[in-house]
Amino acid sequence: MNWKSALFWLLLLTERSFAQSGLPVYSWEQAKNYSPDTVYSISFHKMKLEALPEDLAKFTRLKKLDISSNKLKTLPAFLAEFQDLEEIDFSKNKFTDFPEVLFQLQNLRKLSFNRNVIALIPENISALKKLEYIDFWDNPIARFPEAFTELPALKTIHAEGIKYGPKFQQRWITNLPDCNIFFDPPCDCVEE
DSSP: OOHHHHHHHHHHHHHHHHHHTTOOOEEHHHHTTSOGGGOOEEEOTTOOOSSOOGGGGGOTTOSEEEOOSSOOOOOOGGGGGOTTOOEEEOOSSOOSSOOGGGGGOTTOOEEEOOSSOOOOOOGGGGGOTTOOEEEOTTSOOOSOOGGGGGOTTOOEEEOTTSOBOHHHHHHHHHHOTTSEEEOOOOOSSBOO
């Protein structure tokens, strides 16, 4: 093996090592220049997207996907193939319904969708057994799904920006004793 080949393999192994540890995060323009098997994190942050590009379907090895601060209303069905995906951030978009495709991502650990207009988290969320963190602050969610009690890894819920009454808050703090739940101060409102 000559020095150029050795350098190529060393750089490839180093790049994979960094990628698997969370580095680097590629922009979409950068990611398109790499082999999909070597890209583990892509950011589409603030790209004014109304739909994700079809070419993203090739990047099934992703562990992190940031699609925050766009104009998205739905997620493509091909995301169901992203079985390595551990984190997705679709905050600050235009979602009115929870994307059902996410229930197929068995390794999802972190889910952020704050500042959308989602009113209901479906009971199917119980399929995400590895989910540790969920952030849905500033969505008009009137009730928590009972399925939250079926998520053994759940450690953090961010529900700020939503007005919940003291009974509602106490009920969920009691139902999820091993989970840190962040609420705004209680009000005389949602008690369901």
